[in-house]
Amino acid sequence: MTTKTSPFARDxxxxxxxxxxxxxxxxNLTNLIDLALVMKQAHWNVVGTNFRSIHLQLDEIIVTVRDASDEVAERIATLGVPADGRSSTVAAESDVENYPAGFxxxxxxxSRVADATKQVIDSLRDAIEKLGELDAISEDMLIAISGELEKHLWMLQAQEA
Incomplete structure (x- = not known):
C-alpha cells in the first residue's frame, strides 16, 4: 500500500x-507498466507470416500503454502519493501473465498479447467501479484508458478470427 507523503500544502x-x-x-500502474514490457518482448520476438504487421501493431499499442502509465503515475503524484514504477515492484505486484522467452x-x-491486454482491461474496469464513489477525475481517466485498450484488443482479436 502506498502512503501519502505529499510535500504539497493543498490536498x-x-x-x-x-x-x-x-x-x-x-x-493499475503496475499492470500498465508490465503490459508495455510484455508488448515490447512480443514485438522483438514475433516470427512468422504477417510478422511485419503485428510487429508494427505492437509498437502502436506500446505507445498507448506507456502514455497511459505516465498519466496514471502523474495522477497518483497529483494526489500527494509517490507513484512506484520500479522494476522490483512491477515484478512482484503485476497481475499480467508472464510472457515466454524466445521467439x-x-x-x-x-493470442498472448490479447490475453494480457484483457487482463489489464479487467483490472481497469474493476478500478473504475471502485473509483466511482471516491474520485470522478481518476475514474474518468481510467475510463478513457480502458476505451483505448479495448479498441486495441478488438484489433488484436480480429486477427484471430
Whole structure:
C-alpha cells in the first residue's frame, strides 16, 4: 500500500481518500507498466507470416500503454502519493501473465498479447467501479484508458478470427 507523503500544502482529496484512490491507481500502474514490457518482448520476438504487421501493431499499442502509465503515475503524484514504477515492484505486484522467452509465432503472439491486454482491461474496469464513489477525475481517466485498450484488443482479436 502506498502512503501519502505529499510535500504539497493543498490536498485535492482528504488523506484517507487520497491513499485509497492512489492504491487503486498504483495497482493499475503496475499492470500498465508490465503490459508495455510484455508488448515490447512480443514485438522483438514475433516470427512468422504477417510478422511485419503485428510487429508494427505492437509498437502502436506500446505507445498507448506507456502514455497511459505516465498519466496514471502523474495522477497518483497529483494526489500527494509517490507513484512506484520500479522494476522490483512491477515484478512482484503485476497481475499480467508472464510472457515466454524466445521467439513466438504470430498466432500465439496475438493470442498472448490479447490475453494480457484483457487482463489489464479487467483490472481497469474493476478500478473504475471502485473509483466511482471516491474520485470522478481518476475514474474518468481510467475510463478513457480502458476505451483505448479495448479498441486495441478488438484489433488484436480480429486477427484471430
Amino acid at each position: 485535492i482529496l482528504n488523506d484517507d481518500k487520497s491513499e485509497n484512490v492512489a492504491g487503486i491507481l498504483q495497482d 513466438v509465432k504470430v498466432p500465439e503472439t496475438i
